[in-house]
Amino acid sequence: MINEYNLYAVPAVFFDGGYQVDVGAGSIPGAEAEYRPLIEVCGSRPVPDLDLGISFTWLGDASMNIQVEIQNNDTSMYEGYLRVYVCEIRSSLGWGTYFNFPFLDYAWDESVYVEAGGMWQDSTIWDGNDHNDGHGHDFGNLTLENTTIIAAVFNPEWHQGYAYTPPQNPFDAYYVDAAAAVWINSPPYTPNDPTPEDGAVNVNIDANLEWSSGDINLGDTIRYDVYFGTSDTPPLAVSGQFDSTYDPGTLELGITYYWQIVAWDIHDTSSTGPVWSFTTPLCGDVNGSGTLDLSDPICLSMNYLGRYCQFVTQTTDVNCDGTYDLADALLIAKSYLGIPGFVLDCCD
Ligand SMILES: [Ca+2]
Ligand SMILES: [Ca+2]
Ligand SMILES: [Ca+2]
Structure with missing residues (x-):
């Protein structure tokens, strides 16, 4: 092609089979300023x-x-x-x-x-x-x-x-x-790699959601629709955002949340991720076992007495006074035993 067009210098652009020729555009804005009128001239040729x-x-x-x-x-x-x-x-x-x-x-x-x-x-x-x-x-x-x-x-x-x-x-x-x-457009990658992990328990009530996606086509920018809620068919929470993170605000304790991401490329092709879920800790579930029983006040008491028992924060201060102590353990025990009038609060 170099010989066919008897090239003089690079960069040179031959428009419309050589109807118009441009030599030596020096920059992208310079090239656009030079090329655009030539393209328009070519476009109006019968x-x-x-x-x-x-x-x-x-x-x-x-x-x-x-x-x-x-x-x-x-x-x-x-x-x-x-x-x-x-x-x-x-x-x-x-x-x-x-x-x-x-x-x-x-x-x-x-x-x-x-x-x-x-x-x-x-x-x-x-x-x-x-x-x-x-x-x-x-x-x-x-x-x-x-x-x-x-x-x-x-x-x-x-x-x-x-x-x-x-x-x-x-x-x-x-x-x-x-x-x-x-050229052929491919849809975005199916949203994957969720944080919190699918099925995660004892997730912090201040957690943000994160995921991965992307697109194989060069230059394709991805936007996301985020579906989030307590139904296993979560409602749309935000549409068309660029970030692959979402802040759902402060969550409630003891709730299973569901979320789903739909990724869109600039050609309006989408890929829908699976519905993911996670659960926040139950108020009073000191050891994070998913249920409330006597092992919870025991765990809290052990910690209070300087003996290690791993506990899940946000679930231990059940009288909401800002400290974890034996008063909380007593309240959890009474609640578990069904003694009326003891409402676990956890300040949420
Ligand atoms: Ca694409
Ligand atoms: Ca427990
Ligand atoms: Ca307390």
């Missing part, structure tokens, strides 16, 4: 009435089935030249950043004839293992998420182009009558 469609299905192992179709909406036969370019989205050789679409090889590079009002269709299997960069490297590592396919139909009429200020670097320009591109 062209034959063609519809070009391109699609592909991934077969695995760098292989894909590519389909192309050209609908000729004009009343005369169309003759042109089809090129279908298999490109990466991000250079696997590390050129630049995202979205520079390095060209790997052609899927079609041939003349096409389409009857008036007719359709030209074709499909091919393109396998990266069977194509290479001319330096001994095949494209067997190509992945679905890093593949884009660009198609263009060139008009056969010759024009004189110049790759630099005329008459420098002349080239044979064939303008583009139709263009299309395709």
